[in-house]
Amino acid sequence: MAVNLDYEQAGELKIGQVGIANLRIRTLDVARLVQEMHERVSRAPKLFGRAAVILDFGGLSQLPDLATAQELLAGLRQAGVLPVALAYGTQETERLSEQLGLPLLAKFRAQYEPAPGEPAPAPAPPRAAEPKSKATPAPPSAAAPQPGRMQRATVRSGQQLYAENCDLTVLATVGAGAEVIADGSIHIYGTLRGRALAGAQGNEGARIFCRDFHAELVAIAGRYKVLDDIPDNLRGKAVQVWLEQDQIMIAALD
Structure with a gap:
């Protein structure tokens, strides 16, 4: 049907x-x-x-x-x-x-979205000017970006791995029935047989990169495709997954 x-x-x-x-x-x-x-x-x-x-x-x-x-x-x-x-x-x-x-x-x-009628956060009030002195330290540099989470071992069936506020890199296989989730992008250097959910907090610019693609499900910011929706010619290939005009796109990597 x-x-x-x-x-x-x-x-x-x-x-x-x-x-x-x-x-x-x-x-x-x-x-x-x-x-x-x-x-x-x-x-x-x-x-x-x-x-x-x-x-x-x-x-x-x-x-x-x-x-x-x-x-x-x-x-x-x-x-x-x-x-x-x-x-x-x-x-x-x-x-x-x-x-x-x-x-x-x-x-x-x-x-995914703010609750209806939820006000935007108010801007922080300006800080009062401080007198300068010879001991005034240099202004701090911008905060360093948070490093991504790296998984070296296989993610086995029934396991769930979550990278909060960062990307996730998996150097091994994601087994059938396993689930890898990231608020950022997901990079899988082994085989993906389970589920990969990128942009879990609503980041529509997140992507999934995989060297050997057999996923049960892939999702970007909540939009998803299951195995039956994925063309046969992409299975077993190196692919990238991204969101375009609210639709999941999957293409082989050159």
């Missing part, structure tokens, strides 16, 4: 930095949402089967009522995933989460 993955989808699925899927509801059509999730699970059962899913109603002009939300939860469970929480929103969202008996994850959305 063909799956429509363009912007007209009722639900936009993103992968968070801890491997929890964030289902941002764009159209409150329970049947469509359940069918889309069923198709995702059918196409990638090892990835999405019984996966924890957070529901994000922030894309809707109005929250669903309790009965509709309960119908959606039941449908998603039947589709093969496990709704575990609601994403942070308004006070109404908090009340709905209490009625559903689900936790509210207040920081999940911040990985």
Whole structure:
């Protein structure tokens, strides 16, 4: 069955930095949402089967009522995933989460976008001028960039490796069922058989570079492709993965 993955989808699925899927509801059509999730699970059962899913109603002009939300939860469970929480929103969202008996994850959305109406941080107040003296030290140089994280050993099935606020370099293999995550870019000099998620905090300029490409999933800033979406002629090749016009692009390296 063909799956429509363009912007007209009722639900936009993103992968968070801890491997929890964030289902941002764009159209409150329970049947469509359940069918889309069923198709995702059918196409990638090892990835999405019984996966924890957070529901994000922030894309809707109005929250669903309790009965509709309960119908959606039941449908998603039947589709093969496990709704575990609601994403942070308004006070109404908090009340709905209490009625559903689900936790509210207040920081999940911040990985991708600010909460609606959240003010920009105020600029720091100017410092008062200080009198100069012969002992005045030279102004400090700019802070050195944070070094990336390096992994020399194989990342084995079931393991998860996260490089916070930096790039990740893996000198060995990322095994099937393993997951490597970075807020920056990911460089893999061995074989990638598991999952690689770059730009985990929303950095759309992050990239993934891999010498031997057999990935279960690749994601940039939450947009993703699974193995079935990847052309056969790129498997086993050295590739780079990047985001262009909100779409995941994969190309062989020369």
